[in-house]
Amino acid sequence: MSSTTPITIGDAVASLLRDGMPLRFRAYDGSTAGPPDAEIGLHLLNERGLSYIMTAPGDLGMARAYVSGDLDIEGVHPGDPYAAMLELQRHLQFRRPSMGEALRLVRGLGITHLKPPPPPPQEHLPRWRRAVEGLRHSMARDAEVISHHYDVSNRFYELVLGPSMTYTCALYPTPEATLEEAQAAKYDLICQKLALQPGQRLLDVGCGWGGMVRHAAREYGVRVLGVTLSLEQALWAKERIDAEGLGDLAEVRHLDYREVVEQRFDAVSSIGLTEHIGVSNYPAYFEFLRSRLKPGGRLLNHCITRADNRPTQTGAFIDRYVFPDGELTGSGTIVSAAQDAGLEVQHTENLRLHYARTLAGWCANLEANWDECVAEVGEGTARVWGLYMAGSRIAFERGEIELHHVLATRNHADGRSGFPMRPDWQA
Template identity: 75%
Template sequence: MTTARMTIAEAVTSLLRDGMPVRFEAYDGSTAGPRDAGIGLELLNERGLSYLLTAPGDLGMARAYVSGDLVVHGVHPGDPYPALVVLMNHLRFRTPSAREAVTIVKGLGLGTLRPPSPPPQESLPRWRRAVEGLRHSKGRDAEVISHHYDVSNRFYEMVLGPSMTYTCAVFPTREATLEEAQTEKYDLICRKLNLQAGQRLLDVGCGWGGMVRHAAREYGVRALGVTLSVQQASWAKEAIDREGLSDLAEVRHLDYRDVVETGFDAVSSIGLTEHIGVRNYPAYFSHLRDRLRPQGRLLNHCITRPHNRRQMIGSFLDRYVFPDGELTGSGRIITEAQDVGLEVMHEENFRLHYALTLAGWNRNLRDHWDECVAEVGEGTARVWGLYMAGSRLAFERNQIQLHHVLATRTSDVGEDGFPLRPRW
């Protein structure tokens, strides 16, 4: 007795609760969904089908999309946000029974269950990375930071724009440009830290040195930045020399845990906390506290959850974007800062600002698509378009947030260094 063949469209449709919201076409000639849909999905080959079947969820779809086996029609690959909105709103999968699953697999052919090799852009799974080093050890952190940040400085220049700033901007108005918003972000942090000429600033996880250069140029601060990315440090050093700031600003290729200097007037951490692991927060905040003089200030800027549970990021982001990334809520961050003796003075949520920031980065990628593909390859460019558009949607829907937490190293006699009503 032979099992009747099942078309790919039939198999996919059988797993949906409310039908196919977009036009779907498969390499076997089968179709599903409305013919006049503005968004279309086209599955080009059996490898793409195997990706979908052997890694259900976002990882399988990402593998098929990054490899070019799954094409999204109706949107630009540099900004697939409109397609993600439709799929998020209307694509509802159900869990098949064991009998249904066997029928579907037999109908499609058992060969589709052989996992293909993942695309080259994919990092090792967590368990494989664990074999090569403890999570958040210095060696493993250096490796995963390199995976994400040492892509290509030229690529980042095209996507991020002239500011070379890869963290949430602060938009004074919705009409502000991305560059204006990034400048406002750095200046807001400088104002919250109450930076004054001649003071010393430590910026941990400094990226391409945007905060270091802004503080030195606009506030006359002697600023030290550290980053685990070789390419970031090289670019930042050149920018410092180009802007004539070498007497005030310095960027080192260094783990923040290896900074031994103390007595800083202020410490900024902009986009580093996501990489260090929630269990390491006590050591992290203790180290930054010990870098400060009494009454010195710390500004911690990081992506957060809308709850305070420790949570690893999803499979796609972990494999393709931020290996070992971990998020929690602002309450947990505040608690950990307080528990090492820092006094938390202020916190602020910039969730919607990050959605606007990501929209700007997607526009830049779309507008420089051919150059970006030439620089890093189409697969990597697709990863970036997908991850930024998906992250934008997550910020808009309050699945993730972005918080500033401002704290001070209050002295033993209770002097915090703040005016009675601070203004920034």
């Protein structure tokens, strides 16, 4: 391409990819790239979409354009763009242009596109802005970012998560199990690992909509206290507890787990909370949970982990749109922190592939209920969820992230743990 030849958007896209565009691509200027007969395609609809992509290269710019409706993915449903994302991750390899090439591309596409448009309303503040406005993982800032993610719409979550209202990894006991059966199996496994018995006391931190609270109370006769930072979750859980007649056994409070004053629980469950608290806070987190247990009590920590033990902040899209301040590390760090807090780790288990299948189930629900989801939260938010869940499914399938159970005990002073010689729960 000579220096005098006008540059189209299709030309620019093709020139920045090592092996060319693997999907069909068309832009609002009429230009194209990639194989025209590809089953999946990208359609850039307007100049704002181009500005998003040019001012935030990588997943953030693409996400902004897609969430705003300025970029469409063709050939897949927006509720489950898994096939498109898998194809892009397999084949979309960008190359770094030289300074001369970059300047020519900018001039050709229009320097005005380097002025970033306002981000979509679904986008949270960047990390540096959040740092200015509040100490990371302070109670106030944690409450705000949890509200950003969970106080979307209880009806939306009902449509996506299904009747269990469980937003954590399920456990598929058989290949034929439904999502609902798998969520019940997950809760039952945790109850068995904690060796729950009628009349015991359980603390469930980060309890969400109260799935574990209700299951343990209903199926095991346990007195359960659940706490969540989401007011919407707490209100929904209370209504469901009352509807099921479990009020004498189960309670959910709108409360930071660090403000629980009761002690001497027989067991503590933490299902999907650790991802939110920050790796630097693990020592205080496990020390606090240990302090809530009586000697001989058990702790089950269920959380997303990485394949290595380097603390890693989430990518720009996840941080801005899904889990602000989220941070992951490996199961070894979880185990070490629990041990350093004076807990004896008895068992660990990786449920990585179960989470990939769980996410596929949530995407199927989003697709099946798309119109009602859009009516409830708007198309931009619905697109965020399809993108996030499909991308997370791929990450679990590829082993980039994992899901670990870590089971530990607070032992008596003489070393007694109450744990059997071998694990005694059903697989």
